[in-house]
Amino acid sequence: MSLNKHYQTYQNNAVNTASGAELTMMLYNGCIKFIKQAKKNMNEKDYEAKNVNIQKAQSIIQELMLTLDPEIEISNQMLPLYEYMLHQLKEGNIKNEPSLLDEALIYAVEFRDTWKEVILKTGQNQYAQGAKV
Template sequence: MNKAYQTYQNNAVNTASGGELTLMLYNGCMKFIKQAIRDMSAKNYEAKNTNIQKAQNIIQELMITLDPKVEISNQIMPLYDYIHFRLKEANVQNDPVILEEVLGFVTEFRDTWKQVILKTRQQQYDQGARV
């Protein structure tokens, strides 16, 4: 059963559009931050560290994939940089309040991105219906 799920996940990633991959990154980042919060309360600092590092890696990936030629990227980059910095602070200080703050930002990014994908799909559907 586990192998079937892994195959499904691999296929989902391999067939996803760029927008869907970004959405997956946001969802993964949220998952790791939530797990790090649980790890902190359980005083499992090794797992907390691992999960925060995974969230940081995702934010770094999002930073790398920003297109500097697109105007909005210049506004998003400082926010990603701030999130990355706060993740480091949360890790060093073992502060779940900082993680909750970062989770809020990542959730907003994810929700906004989800709306962009839905709007794009609707526009594509509308254009297809007119042809």
């Protein structure tokens, strides 16, 4: 089994055994990773890769939007922020403007860091302690 295959197996196991809190953390980390990669692609003028990475970040945000519970007040406050992030990513993609991606990235990092604090305070898992992108 190749090293890549072992890593893929590890990642699949991590996702399949993760709690809901851990999965949310993974989504935030993935979103951050893809936005950063899209910015790098933009700087390298690799517009096809930039588009793919922005679309991945947008898909993650859309998934996060689906997890919001409209019965909980904070969900109603987060939805417009997620919509704003999607808008900034779309505009950044169209205009090839890194500052628009930066704005979405700031929100993603803030949400990830806040979520990390929630996990640590509720003691849901050790995953948050090592979550850095």
